[in-house]
Amino acid sequence: MIIEEIKDFHTDHVFDCGQCFRWEREEDGSYTGIAGHRPANISLREGTLHIETPGDDPEEEAFWRDYLDLDRDYGKIKRELAERDPVIGKAISYGEGIRILHQEPWETLVSFIISSNNNIPRIKKNIGDLAERFGETAGEFRGKMYYRLPSPAVLASLTKEDLAPCRLGYRAGYLIKTAAMVKEAGEVTYQALSSYVGVGPKVADCIALFAMRRYDSFPIDTWMEKVMGQLYAMDNKRAMLSFARETFGDYGGIAQQYLFYYMRYHLG
């Protein structure tokens, strides 16, 4: 599948900015991974997006356009953010190809419960182990088997002992309890986010931003505290949140991603 005339998109920025954990960089700069039940290899060459999938079904284009958020004008968003705040310009130019993926809520909920007080390489390993041991197969692709994350019903049926090989630590209990809540309710909703076990303010903001298109969400983790301290001389989360709301408005979450990426790979 080919999609032409792509702007404001860089695979490293999109897949390695900390919003997703199931994509791996290949030596040629493409990324291979899975979204929902769909494995794919994605590359951008001279403004043309190449999406290779197992069936190579052209009718999947609508899914990938939505997942990759291709129909949003990030050029306009970047200009507006830079107009509102003189400091963020260098972070935007560093991560100019970031787009906010539209991920599935349940997967995002599981992923960010696992993310808490954890580091990105280990989060990726934990999620991969969980999928491989307890998720349904998503088929073979480019010589490798892919697995979905386990459903709420499957995860709710497991015990901490079952999950021990995944090395999730104390997060295993959070996942089991939250899975039971989601199984009971039948879906993951924005209103319910803060009620899930293992979901505090930061994780809820990540799920809202990465799965529910709440682009005003402004997740603050340890990296964000560092970058806001360095660039804006702020030292507490409340001030950071009100500053983001006043300055970045509806696009606070997108601003947050430029700042996070800038801190992790440039300042950090």
Added chain:
DNA sequence: AGCCAGGCCCAAC
């Protein structure tokens, strides 16, 4: 050895 990682839970104010 101790600190850190996309923090949260829970008890004690």
Added chain:
DNA sequence: GTTGGGCATGGC
């Protein structure tokens, strides 16, 4: 409503 200790795990 805010604050602080405890927390599984693994890399540095």
